[in-house]
Structures are given as C-alpha cells and as structure tokens.
Amino acid sequence: MNVLLVHQNFPGQFKHLAPALVKRGDRVVALTINEPAAIAGVDTHRAVPQISTGSKLPWAQEFETKLIRGESAFRKALELRAAGFEPDVIMAHPGWGDTFFLKDVWPKARLAIYCEFFYKSDGGDADFDPEFLNSDDPIARNIRLKLKGLPQKLHFPMANRGLAPTEFQKSTYPSSFRDRITVIHDGIDTNAIRPRDNGRITFGDGRSVTRNDEIITFVARNLEPYRGYHIFMRALPALLRKRPNARVFIIGSNGTSYGALPPTGRNWRDIFLKEVRSELDMERVHFAGSLTYPVFLELLSISRLHIYLTYPFVLSWSLLEAMALGAPVLASDTAPLHEVIRHGENGLLFPFFDTEALAEEGARILADVALRRSLSKNARATAVEHYDLASVCLPQQLAFVDAVANDAALAPILENDR
Template sequence: MHILFVHRSGSGQFAALIASLVAQGDEVTLITEHPAPELPGLRQLAYTVGDASTQHPALVATDYHLRTGEAVAGLMVSLAASDPPDVVIGHTGWGGLLFARDALPDTALLGYCEYYYRGTGSDLDFGAVTSISQAERQRIRMRNAAQLLALDTLDAAYAPTQWQRQQYPAAYRQRIAVCHDGIDVALCRPDPRGSFILPDGRELVPGAPVVTFAARDLDPYRGYPQFMQAAALVAERHPDAIFIAVGGDGTGYGRPREDGQLWREAMLAETGLAERIVHIPWLAYRDLIRLFQVSAAHVYLTVPFVLSWSLLEAMACGCLVVGSDTPPVKEVIRDGVNGFLAPFDAPALLAQRIEEALRHASLTAPLRRAARETIRTGYERERCINRQLGWIRRLGG
C-alpha cells in the first residue's frame, strides 16, 4: 500500500506512524514544506510557498493556506500520474489538504485535526483583561477557512484529545475520532538510578529537590511568567531547591513583548532568580527524559490550547506534575489522584502545590504511579499506532 502524508513541518506528529508503516514494508511518501532528516524508506517531496499578496490582515493566514494548498496539489497531481497513493493522511490546519480531493478524487483522505480556532472560550480570550477587538475575532475566524473546506472533503478524521476535538463545529465533530500520537512508555519510564548532568557539571539524581519546567519556547501561552513567579516564592522557603527551565527564547505561540525584552530576561529581572535557576534553551529528547526522571515536581501550565507531548512524557516518567487547572490538562490530570492542579494565573497557589511535592515526596509515590498508569493505559504509543494503522488499512482497502 502507498500512503501519502502531508505536513508542513517534516513528519511532525506522524513520525512514529511513518516509522511503523516503513517497517511493515509499505511505500510511504511525505509532502512537506520543511523536510525531515532522512529516514530510510521515506520519500520526501518538498514544496515552497510564495510571499502573501493580500493586504487585508484577516486574510494573511488564508492566503498562506491557499498557496500551500496549490503547491501540495501540484505535487499530488504529479504523483498520481506516476505512483498514485492509496491513502492520504494530512494535517488539516495549514492548507495542505485544501485541494487534495480535487487532485486525488478517488483516494481516501484522513485528516489530523489538531486545533480549531475560536474567538471565545479558548486561547484567544483566556484571561483577557480587555475585550477582544472585532478585527481580531474576524482574523481568528478566517484562520479556519481552509481547514473547514478541507474537512468537508475528508473520509475520516481524528484529533489527539477530547478537548481538541470539542473545539470543532458540531457538524464535523461527530466525524472526528480521538486518538493521541502516542507516548513511548518503554523509554519514558521512572529510573531510580537515573541522573541528569547540568551544564555546570552538577549531577542531579532522583530524590533531589528538583523543580522542572519545559516548553518549546518560554512564552505566556505555556505559563512561563507564572512559573517564574511561583518559583521565586518557593525559592524563599526552600533554599536547597533547584529550578530548571528548558525552552528557547522564541515567541512560541504568543507574541513578542512590547518592550522588546525576551520573556526570560524580563522574568529574571522581576524575580531575581538568576542565581537559583538554570535555563537550558534546548535538550536532546533522551536528555529531556533524563531530566523528567530526576524531577521532584514538574510544572506544566498552558492556556486552553494544544496539549504538549512533554506533559504526557513527564507523567510516563513518573513525575509529580503540577499542572494548570485548564483544558485540556484536566482531561489527563485529576487533582490529588495522578498529579496536582493549580489555577493558571495564581502563582501563590501554584507555589503551594510545588511545595507539597517537595515536602511530602514519599507521600506522592501513589500519584506518581497513577500518572504513569494513566499514560500506559490511555496514551501508549503502540496502542495508538495500531489504531491508526487500522484506519489506514480500512480506508485503503
């Protein structure tokens, strides 16, 4: 069977699924704007997107999606003439599937529904102290235009969490299954003999008062300012606590600060934590897992938005996670059962939960075991991949 993947950023969420298909001897092609590192058995076809031509601010994303759809469709037509795919699996959010039905009218289409933007009750207005402008609401609504057109042509679709599925309009929601990308629980596991070496050479081991935070970028969407404020409160009462924040200085999902400062710089100045916290801009995947294995309290905060793999990986490692009381975190963490929850924008309460984890480490063992069990039974990679493979076989049959 020939399976064609479409994703803007290399293999993205499809990496494990692609690897499984290649291992089973299927022919696999990836159409992408940013090719992934070479993988034996995977053919990659790259496309480019020209500069936006629209002057209307609400149409910038739509213009990009349109150009992406045109570029991807062109590659699909060429592929159909020489080696037509049996199934297409693509991310619905960036326009890659916009014209897939026109380019491949007889091919089954499976969509990955990661996020549907909403003007209310979601990330846009979460914690807003001023009203959201009509122009901003219009921009967000238009950002879904290409996705809606693609959804209308799909044979099947799935989302990684229930909450992400719920963001989609009811007319499409009933057609969207829920299946996570999957977590490697064999790699992401507790290791009582594990260790993590800090950049300054210090070695951390399980049992040390290590408080961790990790995000792609240190931005407000993932609660970095609130983490730093809470860490400053914990630092006052726990002089032996070690704070580690992993993440880059990009804008992430949010926007740059109006004063031009990086969030890391601004929060270090505000909290005075420079001598107490270690910032690491990036970690190799296995090193991140080693960090989770020595963490006494891992803080995961997010506005209502896409759920990070890192939360589930930390839980699989047996971390005591202190998460924000926001969807979709509450879908995974039950307060006092498999982790702790705290309000997103209440650093004092967040600090209290971190301190609970540090002071009562021996009493949190059942929560840690429950956290791993949550991932093992609901998000284990092999189970997730097998379910996705089942869809592919049925669609391509």
C-alpha cells in the same frame, strides 16, 4: 495500500505512523514544505513555494500564504500522479493549506485530516487570559481567528474522517464535523521513557544533580504565556522561599509559538524574569534553553516536581513524557488537563492564575514523600495504560488508516457547511 502523508514539517505527528505503515508493507509517500527528517522506506517530496504573499492586508496575508502553499502542493501532486502514484488514503495536517487541492488531483482517495486544534474567538484560548486582551482589538481578533480556522473548515466537506489526539482537542471543532473525529493520541514510548534510578545532569564546571537533589522542572517549547510561563515565574519566588534547598530547571527557547508577540526587540522569557529577578537566588534558577531529547528526558527523570501550565489549547507531549518517567505533576486546572490528571491521584491541579496556590501546592508535594511516591506511581500507570505507543496508540492509528481506506464514498452530510 498506498498512503500519502502530508505535513509541512514532516513527519510531525506522523513520526511513529509512517515507519509502522512501511513496516507492514504499505507504500508510503510524504509531501512536505520544509526540509524533512529521513524515514527509511518513505518516499518524501518537497513542495517549496516559489512566491510569497503580496497582500498588504495583515488578515489576508496568512490565508494567502496558505493558498500559495496549496498551489505548490497541487503542482507536486500532479507530478506524483503523472509518475503513476495513486493514494488510497491521504493522511494530512490541514493547518497550512498544503491539502487544499489534493482531492482535485486524486478524487477517489479517502482523506483523513489531523484535527489538532480549531481556533475560536470566545470560550477557548483566545479570550482566556485577560492580561493579553486589553491591547488586542476585539474586531481584529475575531477576523484573525475566523480566517485562521477557514483552511480547516474548507476541508470538512471533503474529509472522510478526522483524527484528534485528545477529547479536548476534538471538542474545539464545530459540531457538524465533530462526529467524524476519532480520538487517538500520538503515543508515548513508555518502554523507553520510564523511571530511572541513576539519572544525572552534569554542569560545565563538573557539578552534578541527581534524584537525591530537590529538582523542579518547567517545560515549554517556547517560554511564553500560552504555556503559563508568566504565572510560573510569578509563583517561583514564593515556591523557592518555601523550599530553600530546591533548584529549578526551566526548559524552553525564547521565541513565540502561539499568541501575542512580545514588544519589539524583547522576549517573554526576559520580560517575566525581570519582574521577579530581585526576589530570586539565581544560583538556584537554571534556564536550560532547548535541550537534546536524551538530555531532556534525563532531566525530567530526576525531577521531584514537574510543573505544567497551559491555556485551553493543545496538550503538550512533554506532560505525558514527564508522567511516563514518574515525575510528580502539578498542573493548571484547565480543560486539556481534565482527561489526563485526576486531582490527588496521579497529579495535583491548581487554578491557572493563582500563583499562591501554585507555590503552596508545589511546596506540599516537595515536602510529602508519600504523596510524591503515590503521584509518581499513578502518573506512570496512566501513561502506560492510556498513552503507550506500542500497545495502545499505534495499533489504533493503523486501524484508523484501514478504516479510512474502507470508507464508502463521502456522504453529503456536510454540504451545507460550504
């Protein structure tokens, strides 16, 4: 079978699927915009846009950028077709416009789109945190979100199926397309990511921390409100007062992945650190920045308490990696967590905005050895049973690709959505 994988940051969510398709004998071609990671057996092509947006209207700039990318991918697809490539299945992340015109090049190919998240103006992430709504014009926000969802919506009439990593992420999509979405997580390699007795992090001055130390971890790709960094920092002074021997490692960069940008010239990390810095013993607070993956796993392996917060948004891989390592988890009681964390069994949940509850529950976990052991054991079991790459997720992903390939011609059920 010929499979075309499309992702602007290839391999992205296809990093396990791509080599598995190659291994079983499929011909795999990848189409991307940015410099891709090399995967043996995958024929990768870049569609680099030659122009940039010229629109002066801010709301139009993002969509025009996607059209430019779509046109670039369209031209590269024509080259691939001219060279004889005809995909049976196109698996694509539709969020950046790369896939707008691929069905015009290969009308017989079956198309499956990766359904990561569908933005809406109410009842989701956009209106979740009142702290960041007051300065946001609601009319501008609604227009921005409607345009942000348009690229995906344009794919609904031509996509045979969708693939979402969680039930929550599926639930964000319009009901007219939701029935076509299958839930299969990207997968965690729980054989490699497993509890370690000898984990150790060594500082530049030679000092080390191990599982014998009281380590708290907090992880986000970027330290920003969408992942609750502001709530965590406001709770941290009380938590460290309750646990005078604890040390916290905060992992993440200073950029902005989602949501509002910080004031010009500043970053969210420093803004919220400044709020509480006078109340913190900074000898016990370590900003680790962006770590290499092995060091990241090593640090999580010695964590006695892993704190995870998120708006109603995409669930982070880091949460499941922490659970696979057996880290006791305290997480925000928000929708993405409800299908993963069973309160009191494999983790604890607290109200997102309740900094006092975060500090109290965090201190309770750290003080209760039996509770930590129970949470750790059950967190690991959840990761293995439901999210293991080799035994659960990857076989389901391969079966999904086969099912897409065997789909009949696309039924016109969604024509009215155009």
